[in-house]
Amino acid sequence: MPVxxxxxxxxxxxxxxxxxxxxxxxxxxxxxxxxxxxDGTTVDLSSVLAVMDLGISSGDAVVLETxxxxxxxxVLDQLAEVLAPRG
Numbered sequence: 001m002p003v004x005x006x007x008x009x010x011x012x013x014x015x016x017x018x019x020x021x022x023x024x025x026x027x028x029x030x031x032x033x034x035x036x037x038x039d040g041t042t043v044d045l046s047s048v049l050a051v052m053d054l055g056i057s058s059g060d061a062v063v064l065e066t067x068x069x070x071x072x073x074x075v076l077d078q079l080a081e082v083l084a085p086r087g
Contacts, residue, residue, distance in 0.1 A: 002072040004064040009084045013057035021082050023048050029075045031067040038062075045079070056083075 010018055026033040026045035035051065036042040038061050043050035045064075056062065064079050066072050 001065055002068055002076055004076045004080045006062060006064070006080050006084045008056055008058055008060045008062060010058060010082065013060075014051070014054075014083065016052070018082050019048055019051045022051060022079060025075060025078050025082070029066060029069075029071060031069055031072075033064065033066040033075065033079065036063040036065070 008014060014022075022035075022045055033045040034042050035045050035054070037054055037056070041054065043054060045051060062083065064076050064083075066076060
């Protein structure tokens with residue numbers, strides 16, 4: 001199963017705009033994508049409310065996972081860029 005482990009570095013954590021982008025990307029993928037927090041809470045990234053309820057902040061560690069597919073690595077890379085932008 002493709003996985004990305006990362007530390008959130010998005011400015012001001014994960015608020016409405018980044019959550020909307022995460023959900024859009026997850027919904028465009030052919031299989032479910034999940035996000036797991038340090039405390040083990042796991043949510044489906046296709047749910048805006050579930051992601052918002054996590055209250056993810058900058059500095060939090062998260063794990064993104066999806067089923068193996070031709071586009072799995074690309075979608076995880078895009079999701080990781082939203083949570084931990086490189087530039």
